[in-house]
Amino acid sequence: MTVTRRQFVQIAAGGIGATSLAALGFSPARALADTRAFKLTHATETRNTCPYCSVGCGVILYALGDRAKNAHTEIIHVEGDADHPVNRGTLCPKGAGLLDFIRSPDRLQFPEYRAPGSSEWKRVSWDWAVDRIARLVKDDRDKNLLHKNAAGVTVNRWLTSGFLAASASSNETGYLTVKILRALGMTAIDNQARV
Numbered sequence: 001m002t003v004t005r006r007q008f009v010q011i012a013a014g015g016i017g018a019t020s021l022a023a024l025g026f027s028p029a030r031a032l033a034d035t036r037a038f039k040l041t042h043a044t045e046t047r048n049t050c051p052y053c054s055v056g057c058g059v060i061l062y063a064l065g066d067r068a069k070n071a072h073t074e075i076i077h078v079e080g081d082a083d084h085p086v087n088r089g090t091l092c093p094k095g096a097g098l099l100d101f102i103r104s105p106d107r108l109q110f111p112e113y114r115a116p117g118s119s120e121w122k123r124v125s126w127d128w129a130v131d132r133i134a135r136l137v138k139d140d141r142d143k144n145l146l147h148k149n150a151a152g153v154t155v156n157r158w159l160t161s162g163f164l165a166a167s168a169s170s171n172e173t174g175y176l177t178v179k180i181l182r183a184l185g186m187t188a189i190d191n192q193a194r195v
């Protein structure tokens with residue numbers, strides 16, 4: 001590139017001016033760094049498990065709000081948990097898009113019930129849903145628990161119901177799930193995540 005004498009003087013003057021400003025503490029980069037706040041500084045961290053697949057990657061949910069009663073909490077950022085042994089902070093594109101899932105208007109947030117023969121789902125309370133599940137579990141077990149096999153050996157098997165735990169279940173949740181269900185005699189048990 002050819003620089004004219006006039007351009008050379010302009011460039012030199014600009015350089016001297018910028019250097020002088022930086023020496024006086026007016027460096028733009030430094031000024032910006034001083035005023036820019038880290039967006040997660042005041043966020044609350046909650047550790048969780050990605051709900052999508054059986055890999056069971058650990059995630060950290062960052063939420064605004066101090067968890068005070070009646071305070072509205074909003075999740076503003078999700079990232080991989082660097083301390084989690086499964087993913088060491090990494091997430092696949094699906095897990096990295098968890099914020100969209102959390103904010104989706106289609107996300108199911110409450111239990112719903114569709115009565116036999118009906119095409120309509122209606123929202124129900126958690127109490128109602130738990131009572132209903134407990135009733136069906138008890139009725140089915142009372143009716144179908146197999147005490148002895150064909151050889152007369154005591155087996156106490158309950159073969160007519162199964163249980164599938166979700167991928168967001170932790171190791172501890174999986175352990176308790178199996179303990180309780182085995183105590184009931186259930187044999188068809190699976191947990192989507194291998195965490």
Ligand code: SF4
Nearest residue numbers: 050052053057092095
């Ligand atoms: S981040 Fe990806 S690989 Fe990990 S659990 Fe979620 S969907 Fe599976």
